Amino acid sequence: MRIFHLSAECYPVAKVGGLADVVGALPKYQTLAGHQAAVVMPFYDRKFTRENEFDIVFRSATLLGTRRLYFEILKERNNVLGFELFLVRIPGLIDRENIYSYPDETEQFIAFQICFLDWISYSQQLPDVIHCHDHHSGLVPFLLQHSKLYTQLSKIPTVFTIHNGQYHGAFGWDKLAYLPEIDLTKTGLLDWSGGINPLASAVRCASRYTTVSPSYLEELIYSSNGLEYLFFLERDKGVGIINGIDTDIWNPATDNMIAAKYNTIKVSAGKQKNKAALCTRFNFDISKPLISFIGRLVFEKGADLLAEAITASLADYAGRVNFLILGAGDPETEMALQELKEKFPADTSVYIGYNEELAHLVYAGADFLLMPSRVEPCGLNQLYSLRYGTMPMVRSTGGLKDTVIDYGEEDGYGIRYNHTSVEDICYSVSRAIALYADPKKLQALRKRMMALDFSWDVSAKQYMELYQSLNTIII
Ligand SMILES: Nc1ncnc2c1ncn2[C@@H]1O[C@H](COP(=O)(O)OP(=O)(O)O[C@H]2O[C@H](CO)[C@@H](O)[C@H](O)[C@H]2O)[C@@H](O)[C@H]1O
DSSP states (O other): EEEEOOOOOBBTTBBBBHHHHHHHHHHHHHHHTTTTEEEEEOOSSSSSHHHOOOOEEEEEEEEETTTTEEEEEESSSOOOOOEEEEEETTTBBBOOOOOOOOTHHHHHHHHHHHHHHHHHHHHHHHHSSEEEEEETTTTHHHHHHHHHGGGTTSOEEEEEEOOOOOOOBOGGGGGGGGSSSSGGGGGGEEETTTEOOOHHHHHHSEEEEESSSHHHHHTTOOOSSTTTHHHHHHHEEEEEEEOOBBBSSSSSTTTTTTTOOOSTTHHHHHHHHHHHHHHHHHTTOOSOOOEEEEEEHHHHGGGGHHHHHHHHHHHHHHHEEEEEEEEOOOOOOOHHHHHHHHHTTTTEEEEEOOOOOHHHHHHOOSSSSEEOOOOOOSSHHHHHHHHEEEEEEEOOOOOHHOOBBBTSSSSSSSSSEOSSSHHHHHHHHHHHHHHTTOHHHHHHHHHHHHHHOOBBHHHHHHHHHHHHHHHOOOO
């Protein structure tokens, strides 16, 4: 089966968060299973594109409104990722360093989708399925079916995966002219709340939509930033498939980014060496429990509560626990965390920024990983931490609920709490400190965590079954 994944991110080409991890792994596992999986993404002027070799496989021009765009499709030459990688380059529009946040972002992603469709319209070998990820490729299912330019593509089944339902990529009807000629009787399929909403359109027009955990599929009906009624109406088209993790990259026994490699048998000594490296770097006392947080410093992740919750915890446990935060995001949260570090220099440390290597070391060296997310479609951090024998402390929501069982329950291995609140975070901290005081129990739980299997094998198979079922669906 030939599968095209369309995405704004793909590890290691360009990563901001978990979307990149999934799009960098799923096609690899599909290729290993004998399928022809490819990723198509915008060209970014980054380390990966500078250091690898590409062939130009297609060159053409298209229109974005009245603007004529010349574009190229580049193909990575040496199969370094284990799957085909195609980049859409449009000089002056899609050839910059950053992935998001340019003022013409809407134009960038519309152009990305148009160029992709133009390119495959000329292709001799059409894909069996087009798999779109998040709103950046959300207009493709609509355009395939309702633009005259792409009639020959209209039978290709599409899957749309929602990694984050909070962001819709919505824009005003004044930008309708950027789309290619469409059937104007169908504009209702683009509209939500008086604007063009790529996420809503994809949910309606894709053959199927998926969420990255079964719980999140249900939660979208109650909380999806204004699309609740849409998810209520379209519920039967949705499927929840939990993310896997790329065990080639996230494996403490082979990970070159950590200070000492270890496996389940050597977990105690291995974690201790990695913790020592972290404690030296951040000036912590290794004998104390180390609780960390890794992630985007945004409201969804509960990051706004970290400074207050850590301050409250330290009121009870000063000198008995250390906190390490790695992340970047909302300026107010970044500032509050910097202040926290200045206020409690012996107990806390904060690294503002994105650092892939440090993240690996933290998964390996910390004792606990705090995830007080308000919204967590799947969450990969808890899966990585489990793989490294680091206990996740999670709020029961979305994928966190689906993957972490509280250690107080039968076969449990994590810490769970119900609310993204200072009280619940503090309560989870007190439980972590108590558990740390019982090294034998913690050691047994670490072995249990590391024995869990969250590899892609099962989930990749579920996606294949979904694709295969689409051939029989009449949209
Ligand atoms: N400052 C930093 N330095 C280094 N590494 C950092 C970092 N900040 C984040 N990361 C890394 O980025 C990834 C974050 O992945 P998540 O799945 O937790 O979140 P995200 O919200 O981006 O993804 C969305 O998509 C994914 C994929 O479907 C869902 O799991 C998730 O719930 C959904 O919100 C992890 O690999 C983490 O280590």
